[in-house]
Amino acid sequence: MRNLKAVLMGSAAFACIGVASDGAQAGSVAYGAGATFPQIAYRQLMDCLYNQAQGSAGRPGPLAIAKSCPFSGGNGSGFGGEILYAPTGSGNGKLVLRTNNKANIGTPSNSVAYTDSTIGVNSTADYDGIQFAGSDDIINSADMAAWNAAGNPATFGNLVQIPALIGPVALGFNGTDGTGAALNILPAAPTVTFPDGSTATGSSGLNLSRTAVCGIVSGHITQWDNAILTALNGGALGTGNITLVHRQDGSGTTFLFSNALATQCQFEIGPNSESDSTIVSYALPWTDHAGSCPRPVAHGANQLNWPDQFPTDQCGTAVANPGGGHFANASGSGSLVALVSSTNGAIGYASADFWLPVKTGGKPTANIQSQWDITAGTGQFQPPSWQGAQIAMGSAVPQFSDATRINPLAWSLQGVVPNPVVPGSYPLAGFTWVEMYQCYQNHANGNNGFIWFRTWLDFLYGSQDAHNILHDNGFAEVPGAWTTEIYNLLNDPAHGPAQNGNGGCTTLAGAY
Numbered sequence: 001m002r003n004l005k006a007v008l009m010g011s012a013a014f015a016c017i018g019v020a021s022d023g024a025q026a027g028s029v030a031y032g033a034g035a036t037f038p039q040i041a042y043r044q045l046m047d048c049l050y051n052q053a054q055g056s057a058g059r060p061g062p063l064a065i066a067k068s069c070p071f072s073g074g075n076g077s078g079f080g081g082e083i084l085y086a087p088t089g090s091g092n093g094k095l096v097l098r099t100n101n102k103a104n105i106g107t108p109s110n111s112v113a114y115t116d117s118t119i120g121v122n123s124t125a126d127y128d129g130i131q132f133a134g135s136d137d138i139i140n141s142a143d144m145a146a147w148n149a150a151g152n153p154a155t156f157g158n159l160v161q162i163p164a165l166i167g168p169v170a171l172g173f174n175g176t177d178g179t180g181a182a183l184n185i186l187p188a189a190p191t192v193t194f195p196d197g198s199t200a201t202g203s204s205g206l207n208l209s210r211t212a213v214c215g216i217v218s219g220h221i222t223q224w225d226n227a228i229l230t231a232l233n234g235g236a237l238g239t240g241n242i243t244l245v246h247r248q249d250g251s252g253t254t255f256l257f258s259n260a261l262a263t264q265c266q267f268e269i270g271p272n273s274e275s276d277s278t279i280v281s282y283a284l285p286w287t288d289h290a291g292s293c294p295r296p297v298a299h300g301a302n303q304l305n306w307p308d309q310f311p312t313d314q315c316g317t318a319v320a321n322p323g324g325g326h327f328a329n330a331s332g333s334g335s336l337v338a339l340v341s342s343t344n345g346a347i348g349y350a351s352a353d354f355w356l357p358v359k360t361g362g363k364p365t366a367n368i369q370s371q372w373d374i375t376a377g378t379g380q381f382q383p384p385s386w387q388g389a390q391i392a393m394g395s396a397v398p399q400f401s402d403a404t405r406i407n408p409l410a411w412s413l414q415g416v417v418p419n420p421v422v423p424g425s426y427p428l429a430g431f432t433w434v435e436m437y438q439c440y441q442n443h444a445n446g447n448n449g450f451i452w453f454r455t456w457l458d459f460l461y462g463s464q465d466a467h468n469i470l471h472d473n474g475f476a477e478v479p480g481a482w483t484t485e486i487y488n489l490l491n492d493p494a495h496g497p498a499q500n501g502n503g504g505c506t507t508l509a510g511a512y
Helices: 004-009 012-017 039-049 090-099 141-149 152-156 210-217 227-232 252-264 333-342 371-376 386-394 408-414 449-462 464-472 480-490
Strands: 029-034 082-087 132-135 159-173 191-193 199-201 243-247 269-273 276-281 326-330 346-351 429-437
Touching: 029 090, 029 449, 039 082, 039 449, 039 464, 082 449, 090 132, 090 141, 090 252, 090 429, 141 152, 141 159, 141 408, 159 252, 159 333, 159 386, 159 408, 159 480, 210 227, 210 252, 210 269, 243 252, 243 333, 252 346, 252 429, 326 333, 333 346, 386 429, 449 464, 449 480
Parallel strands: 029 082, 029 132, 243 326, 243 346
Antiparallel strands: 132 429, 159 346, 159 429, 191 199, 269 276
């Protein structure tokens, strides 16, 4: 077993920044908030490298140490300390980072530990500042305008955005039809073979074509005995309503889901409903809830104008549901999965670690078509595997110069693949991102959370143990072409993240 402490002491983080002795840093804690998509994987990665977060009264935790962590009690670095991450949704993560205000942290998911009473952190109000955020939703021009309008460049420097890991957005379902009867799905789940010879097997025999997925999401396929579903699955699946459960909060998972379907569904058509044979478009109809008036558009966004949540959109226009689709909503991935589990005939979207086969005892997921399957006529349906997600995102190869690498919008433009076209790709996949400041303050109390977080990034990108933990949770590591650019940015002497007095932060106070 290699000595992780030795590896990290030689890493770019410690070589470039310098670190105090073990004893002086033993209590150091880094704090973040944001995306629920990677929350379980993040918690296991953080607990493997540092001390295991113990939670506090009324809070979740501890979470079991990852089976692929070679250190049974965690703290593989030997440095002690912790990272506490409050899973509150991508939209909230962006807000907290922009304001650098822990008071803006929303209500965290109760799936993982984000407090630790043993170090006096019993709520997010006890956080010692904010050092980073998580988001599956890319930084966009509105985010940058808000960052600049807040005067952040003069205090924090640049906004740094880098991909942390890759995940599939899986469509999990209750297993019953709208009447509560078991779905009549195919007994065998498909096994797919990837170009490298590895395989993945789905968790169910439910197959959904692109037309089927688009019809359900757009509210035109509303019943389990719909003719399109029957033809795909060798007979009627059941009867009663299909209820699509979606996120009500600002969610990066919603961004990944809607950004893919905005592209993939644009040319899909079918009957308006089971009782109306009029052919209509199955393009994504639900518009961006943050879009501008008078007519916000339907595109990838972290919150949509769903008909069950918003009778009218932000412009006062009624949200139409001409197909009569059935929808329900929940806040956070954990709550969405719970609602799917308790609702007859329900289907919803969340990361793969909330469903079978990653989550023991979880609900199964559907298998869906990729563009390659459609175009090449393979007859295959892709389960939501980490391999398929990695293939999808590996088809995007970053091309930066020294000038463009420091612009987070350049990463946003190149870091999305709404319709992957390569063999073996899972079509609903994306990066989840880490967002951080360029400049950080030296803490008077000795807590140097930035160093702890920066070192965790080295573990995340460079350790096979970390990659195995990701795989166990249904996620994949960032491809090599991207990690090269990540390290080029992190180690940029003028623009990379640093503490006050170093690099490009000699005159900026930095984040606390």
